[in-house]
Amino acid sequence: MISLNVEIEIELPDAPGQLIKLLEPIGKYGGNILNIFHIRDRIKDNQVPVICNFDISDVNNLNKIKQELQNMGIKIVRWTSDVGAFKGYVILIGHVFDSDINDTIDDVINIDIKHIQIRKINAIIKDPDKPSSVKFLIQAETKELLMKAYNKLEEISKKKNFLMIKEL
Amino acid sequence: MKEFKLAIIGFGTVGRSLAKLIIKKSEYLRKKMDLKLKVVAIFECNGAFINENEGINLKQIVDIPPSDFTKIKDWKPDYLADDHLKSLGFDIMAELTKTNIKNAEPAYTYIKTALNNNIDVVTSNKGPLALYYPELMKIVKEKNRIFRFEACVGGVIPILGTYNNLLLANKVIAISGILNGTTNYILTKMTLEKIPFEIALKEAQEHGYAEADPSLDIYGIDAASKLVILANSILGYESSLNDVKCQGIDKITPEAIELAREDGYVIKHVATAISGKLEVAPKLIPEDHTLDINGTKNIIILETEEAGDIVISGRGAGGIEAASAVLSDILYICNIRKKEN
Numbered sequence: 001m002i003s004l005n006v007e008i009e010i011e012l013p014d015a016p017g018q019l020i021k022l023l024e025p026i027g028k029y030g031g032n033i034l035n036i037f038h039i040r041d042r043i044k045d046n047q048v049p050v051i052c053n054f055d056i057s058d059v060n061n062l063n064k065i066k067q068e069l070q071n072m073g074i075k076i077v078r079w080t081s082d083v084g085a086f087k088g089y090v091i092l093i094g095h096v097f098d099s100d101i102n103d104t105i106d107d108v109i110n111i112d113i114k115h116i117q118i119r120k121i122n123a124i125i126k127d128p129d130k131p132s133s134v135k136f137l138i139q140a141e142t143k144e145l146l147m148k149a150y151n152k153l154e155e156i157s158k159k160k161n162f163l164m165i166k167e168l
Numbered sequence: 169m170k171e172f173k174l175a176i177i178g179f180g181t182v183g184r185s186l187a188k189l190i191i192k193k194s195e196y197l198r199k200k201m202d203l204k205l206k207v208v209a210i211f212e213c214n215g216a217f218i219n220e221n222e223g224i225n226l227k228q229i230v231d232i233p234p235s236d237f238t239k240i241k242d243w244k245p246d247y248l249a250d251d252h253l254k255s256l257g258f259d260i261m262a263e264l265t266k267t268n269i270k271n272a273e274p275a276y277t278y279i280k281t282a283l284n285n286n287i288d289v290v291t292s293n294k295g296p297l298a299l300y301y302p303e304l305m306k307i308v309k310e311k312n313r314i315f316r317f318e319a320c321v322g323g324v325i326p327i328l329g330t331y332n333n334l335l336l337a338n339k340v341i342a343i344s345g346i347l348n349g350t351t352n353y354i355l356t357k358m359t360l361e362k363i364p365f366e367i368a369l370k371e372a373q374e375h376g377y378a379e380a381d382p383s384l385d386i387y388g389i390d391a392a393s394k395l396v397i398l399a400n401s402i403l404g405y406e407s408s409l410n411d412v413k414c415q416g417i418d419k420i421t422p423e424a425i426e427l428a429r430e431d432g433y434v435i436k437h438v439a440t441a442i443s444g445k446l447e448v449a450p451k452l453i454p455e456d457h458t459l460d461i462n463g464t465k466n467i468i469i470l471e472t473e474e475a476g477d478i479v480i481s482g483r484g485a486g487g488i489e490a491a492s493a494v495l496s497d498i499l500y501i502c503n504i505r506k507k508e509n
Binding site: 124134135165166167 | 423424449452
């Protein structure tokens with residue numbers, strides 16, 4: 001499932017029960033909260049900076065979250081959907097190393113080197129003569145680029161006789 | 169009491185199970201539905217049981233081996249469906265021959281012949297529907313016949329009936345599901361026991377979940393056929409088997425399953441129909457996703473515009489399960505035709 005990773009920084013009054021104002025709209029619109037940090041050494045005028053990191057699959061809901069936060073009078077200091085925010089795992093099965101994995105990765109990244117990344121490469125090779133299994137995470141700045149990366153990998157997989165398994 | 173004459177083509181696992189079910193339910197049909205099913209013909213590849221007047225004595229034949237057919241009074245050797253289907257008098261045909269996914273024969277010809285001769289048809293055979301759906305539906309419309317095929321998709325799961333009878337006010341925009349119990353059993357075994365594909369397949373064969381030649385299942389052709397039938401019936405596509413992008417499960421390794429699990433995923437053989445595209449392929453599914461079901465079960469998700477996701481799950485295969493779906497279709501036809509007369 002493709003999801004967008006979002007990091008926001010807001011300011012909340014340094015008082016009990018304030019955090020729910022942030023959590024409620026994110027949860028309501030399908031956001032999956034990954035981390036929350038209170039930066040207590042930067043409290044100013046009784047306002048504590050809070051950084052929240054969450055994944056969301058329906059990008060259309062982002063504006064709704066933003067709107068609700070603003071309606072509650074919460075100051076949004078920073079709102080970023082970083083490069084590589086659209087992401088998906090892929091597993092390749094085949095003679096991935098014999099057929100030059102660097103080449104495979106380069107071909108995908110070269111679609112748009114600034115906006116597509118391949119990360120978290122992990123492989124299990126049980127027997128060098130048998131097909132290996134390799135997993136990695138593709139991150140792209142837009143959904144279109146992620147789709148292009150998938151299509152490129154499919155093309156390479158066909159050529160190099162890999163089985164490509166991607167997310168539903 | 170209204171009597172309906174039935175012809176059965178194919179007396180294998182499903183055909184015999186249907187005969188048993190008709191015997192078992194005859195009293196219920198008489199009392200509760202005020203109808204009688206009289207089986208007047210059962211065709212096999214080398215002859216047929218025929219009794220147009222009293223109907224075939226099903227109890228006498230349901231458990232006998234083919235070598236003993238000649239001992240039965242109603243058995244007519246070399247009396248073949250190809251020659252006699254047109255001349256016999258009956259109301260409903262249950263076409264239960266083995267699926268031929270290459271050219272759908274002889275089932276395609278039998279079904280066309282019956283429909284053109286104003287006979288209603290029920291089938292458990294995916295071949296004709298996966299290859300010639302638009303052609304068959306054209307005849308159904310021209311001849312004003314009823315053609316039902318619930319047993320073709322997901323065995324006993326009443327997906328087509330549910331859609332046709334209960335969901336007509338909903339627009340279905342996409343279909344996804346696990347449509348083959350054999351591949352789901354194999355992948356479940358590989359995941360839970362960390363065993364290679366070949367061993368999991370062998371176990372599936374030993375338990376009777378996979379055929380001696382498992383290619384239709386493991387290469388996704390069986391699931392693709394079901395997907396075509398679902399997409400044509402529910403989404404209004406006019407597709408055939410060649411339109412499905414199909415990838416099998418035979419290359420999946422226990423290591424790939426392990427890598428998936430590290431990040432909270434399982435590998436499932438998933439069929440999808442969305443935006444005119446049809447695909448059957450191994451996919452990474454988050455653990456605890458609706459499609460993360462184990463064993464031989466089938467599951468279908470209808471994504472609707474009005475009601476969100478509707479999920480139906482159940483046992484996907486087996487003679488008696490398929491026969492129950494066939495009999496339900498036959499009874500559906502009886503009810504409609506009874507009201508008309």
